[in-house]
Amino acid sequence: MDTTQPTGILAPALTAFTDRLDIDTERTVDHLQWLLGHGCDALVVFGTTSEANSLSVAERTSFLEQAVAAGIDSKKLMPGTGCCSLPDSVALTEHAVGLGCPGVLMLPPFYYKATSDEGLFRYFANVIERVGDERLRIYLYHIPPISQVPISLTLIEKLASEFPGIVVGIKDSSGDWEHTRQVIDRFAPAGFRVFPGSELHLLSALRAGGKGCISAFANINPALLQKVFQNWQGPEAEALQQETERQGRTLRKYPVIPALKAILAESRKDPGWENIRPPFVPLSVAQREALFADLEALVTSENER
Amino acid sequence: MDTTQPTGILAPALTAFTDRLDIDTERTVDHLQWLLGHGCDALVVFGTTSEANSLSVAERTSFLEQAVAAGIDSKKLMPGTGCCSLPDSVALTEHAVGLGCPGVLMLPPFYYKATSDEGLFRYFANVIERVGDERLRIYLYHIPPISQVPISLTLIEKLASEFPGIVVGIKDSSGDWEHTRQVIDRFAPAGFRVFPGSELHLLSALRAGGKGCISAFANINPALLQKVFQNWQGPEAEALQQETERQGRTLRKYPVIPALKAILAESRKDPGWENIRPPFVPLSVAQREALFADLEALVTSENER
Numbered sequence: 001m002d003t004t005q006p007t008g009i010l011a012p013a014l015t016a017f018t019d020r021l022d023i024d025t026e027r028t029v030d031h032l033q034w035l036l037g038h039g040c041d042a043l044v045v046f047g048t049t050s051e052a053n054s055l056s057v058a059e060r061t062s063f064l065e066q067a068v069a070a071g072i073d074s075k076k077l078m079p080g081t082g083c084c085s086l087p088d089s090v091a092l093t094e095h096a097v098g099l100g101c102p103g104v105l106m107l108p109p110f111y112y113k114a115t116s117d118e119g120l121f122r123y124f125a126n127v128i129e130r131v132g133d134e135r136l137r138i139y140l141y142h143i144p145p146i147s148q149v150p151i152s153l154t155l156i157e158k159l160a161s162e163f164p165g166i167v168v169g170i171k172d173s174s175g176d177w178e179h180t181r182q183v184i185d186r187f188a189p190a191g192f193r194v195f196p197g198s199e200l201h202l203l204s205a206l207r208a209g210g211k212g213c214i215s216a217f218a219n220i221n222p223a224l225l226q227k228v229f230q231n232w233q234g235p236e237a238e239a240l241q242q243e244t245e246r247q248g249r250t251l252r253k254y255p256v257i258p259a260l261k262a263i264l265a266e267s268r269k270d271p272g273w274e275n276i277r278p279p280f281v282p283l284s285v286a287q288r289e290a291l292f293a294d295l296e297a298l299v300t301s302e303n304e305r
Numbered sequence: 306m307d308t309t310q311p312t313g314i315l316a317p318a319l320t321a322f323t324d325r326l327d328i329d330t331e332r333t334v335d336h337l338q339w340l341l342g343h344g345c346d347a348l349v350v351f352g353t354t355s356e357a358n359s360l361s362v363a364e365r366t367s368f369l370e371q372a373v374a375a376g377i378d379s380k381k382l383m384p385g386t387g388c389c390s391l392p393d394s395v396a397l398t399e400h401a402v403g404l405g406c407p408g409v410l411m412l413p414p415f416y417y418k419a420t421s422d423e424g425l426f427r428y429f430a431n432v433i434e435r436v437g438d439e440r441l442r443i444y445l446y447h448i449p450p451i452s453q454v455p456i457s458l459t460l461i462e463k464l465a466s467e468f469p470g471i472v473v474g475i476k477d478s479s480g481d482w483e484h485t486r487q488v489i490d491r492f493a494p495a496g497f498r499v500f501p502g503s504e505l506h507l508l509s510a511l512r513a514g515g516k517g518c519i520s521a522f523a524n525i526n527p528a529l530l531q532k533v534f535q536n537w538q539g540p541e542a543e544a545l546q547q548e549t550e551r552q553g554r555t556l557r558k559y560p561v562i563p564a565l566k567a568i569l570a571e572s573r574k575d576p577g578w579e580n581i582r583p584p585f586v587p588l589s590v591a592q593r594e595a596l597f598a599d600l601e602a603l604v605t606s607e608n609e610r
Contacts, residue, residue: 021391021431053416056362056392084389086326086582087361109584111358111415113451119584126326126583146418148453149584277391278431279414279424279454 004102005137005168005193006078007211009225011040011218012047014260015055015063017275023055023063027272029070031219031264036076039222041212041229043072044105046080046092048146048173049216049257054277057088061095074100082107082141086123090130093138103137105171105214110147117155124159128166136166143173143197150174153186160192171214173197177204184208199225199248203241206232217248219260220267250294258283259291266292309407310442310473310498311383312516314530316345316523317352319565320360320368322580328360328368332577334375336524336569341381344527346517346534348377349410351385351397353451353478354521354562359582362393366400379405387412387446391428395435398443408442410476410519415452422460429464433471441471448478448502455479458491465497476519478502482509489513504530504553508546511537522553524565525572555599563588564596571597 013035016027032043045067046052046060055063060079068074081092081104089106096104106127108120128136140159144150151170159167169192172180180201184194188209196205199215202225206212218225224247228240251259258276262283265273274282283291318340321332337348350372351357351365360368365384373379386397386409394411401409411432413425433441445464449455456475464472474497477485485506489499493514501510504520507530511517523530529552533545556564563581567588570578579587588596 048417053389054391054414056390056396059390059392084358085361085364086359087364091361109359111451112353112584113453115584116586119586122583122586146416148418278427279417279420281421281424281427 004075006042006076006102007193008041008229009039009212009218009222010042010044010078010195010214011035011222012044012049012080012214012216014219014257014264015050015052016273017277019272019275021275021277023059024272024275025063025066025070027270028063029067029072032067032072035219035222036072039224039226040218041226042076042078044078044080044214047105047214048080048143049219049260050080051257051277051280052080057083057091060092064095064099068099075102077101078103078105078139080105080107080141082109084109084111086126086130089127093127093131093136094133097131097133097135103139103168105139105141107141107143107147108149108151110149113148115149117152117158120149120151120155121158124167125162128163137168138163138166139169139171139193139195140167141171141173143171145173145175153182156183156187156192160187160190169193169195169211171195171197177201180205180210181208184210199244202228202244203232203237215248216256216260217244217251220251220263221247247298250298253294254283254287254291255280259287262288262291263295309380311347311381311407312498313346313534314344314517314523314527315347315349315383315500315519316340316527317349317354317385317519317521319524319562319569320355320357321578322582324577324580326580326582328364329577329580330368330371330375332575333368334372334377337372337377340524340527341377344529344531345523346531347381347383349383349385349519352410352519353385353448354524354565355385356562356582356585357385362388362396365397369401369404373404380407382406383408383410383444385410385412385446387414389414389416391431391435394432398432398436398441399438402436402438402441408444408473410444410446412446412448412452413454413456415454418453420454422457422463425454425456425460426463429472430467433468442473443468443471444474444476444498444500445472446476446478448476450478450480458487461488461492461497465492465495474498474500474516476500476502482506485510485515486513489515504549507533507549508537508542520553521561521565522549522556525556525568526552552603555603558599559588559592559596560585564592567593567596568600
């Protein structure tokens, strides 16, 4: 077993922007530090929740360098590096490996739809060949609700068997537990590392043989997820998971990224956290009021139990 | 009326690749010249059919400069410049305007789905503001089957009224003539320039008030489309359109980009034209045989008529 690989609770870390919508490095690095200090085992920088797909390649490489220079341990980072274009994915992946990141999370090329497993295989194979670094570890990123380009079981099988020790895991953001269970049942026994993309499936995944979860929710309450992870075999596991689901389902009533940013803005007393790149917009006043009323009710019901 | 704006038959020009899958500038420029010499009024470089979304920003700007240096008139080019990331779209758009291209074709940011009209509006507004060049002319790119991010009638209306003289037209690749007709009926009377993304709707569009078409098919038979365009008010219009549709529907039986590349490879006696970036793969032997048998049958039936 490769003990250098991230395990447990990972947050796809939010990216802060200045009022001009440039990356706010300081605020973002502060958030990365807070996450690592409050329950995250590692961080996916440049995940879907990070608005990574609204960032240029230069913005991503520059931020990553600044984060590491500011003291974030690159061994705790699993950057998202999958882009539509082959040279972009190669550049980002090389850069992350060069900085010492233990793994990268790779979207399939997601513009063209209804492409074949063979075409997607060639894409990943090309990236691996061009990066040409034995330190490379790839986590496939299956998120069909957004990418609209699924990574099939057949494709996982082909990549894992063709590139053993390189294609080492997957983030399954299908949102479909039955699918995640299938992936774990089929590939985890050989050491394939499966992370559901939702905290709703954290306990189930751990029991089935998954490695933790990579969940947007970890941006606001990583400590709770870490408790589930620490206690999954203990008597409190169910209760902790239920609390996780209660909170997670509340968040899901709102557009998730703007809602997470509104919560950070409130808890850090820093309205700049609401800055968000289009095509997203901040929560409306009404949405924000409803969200905070919901969160208040959660706390109240928690205290009453 | 702005006579500098492209009108008539536009090809989203295919991009040739070397065996190493780098852009083959010479082959691609040759193709652009061939298209302009054989019936195209102007060219969309970096459209969907150009595999533009498989290219990096640097590859696109570098190719465009080389094409213009090689003698392609920038006044005949409408580059695709819409990316997921705001800085990428701004960079490509500035570059195209700076080179003298009369318009750009702009995809909405297409990674995040179910975004709002307001978010998409802010995206385009941000690009326009950041480019800040009065020469900028934007054609919106509505291609929901692939982008999965539609440009609604409400959004067109808001952009056209907020940025008159800048947001000047649309390529409608919905593939749905009723939708294209609606767009023309509603916006063309005020001068909005509508191009269906399919040759199947060329004659209908011209009759309704559209400006031509931007069609992948133009890569192989621009002369036929130009005939429809020249004769759309004449007695031969229907027959020419029918022939166009017969050929267009034959092409659509195959994966369009690999099929177009196979046809170019054959007609130019240059197998290198089949090079294609993943996630696409070249036609299989069986597909290629079926395609050429179909094309043969088309020619035969054409001769027999």
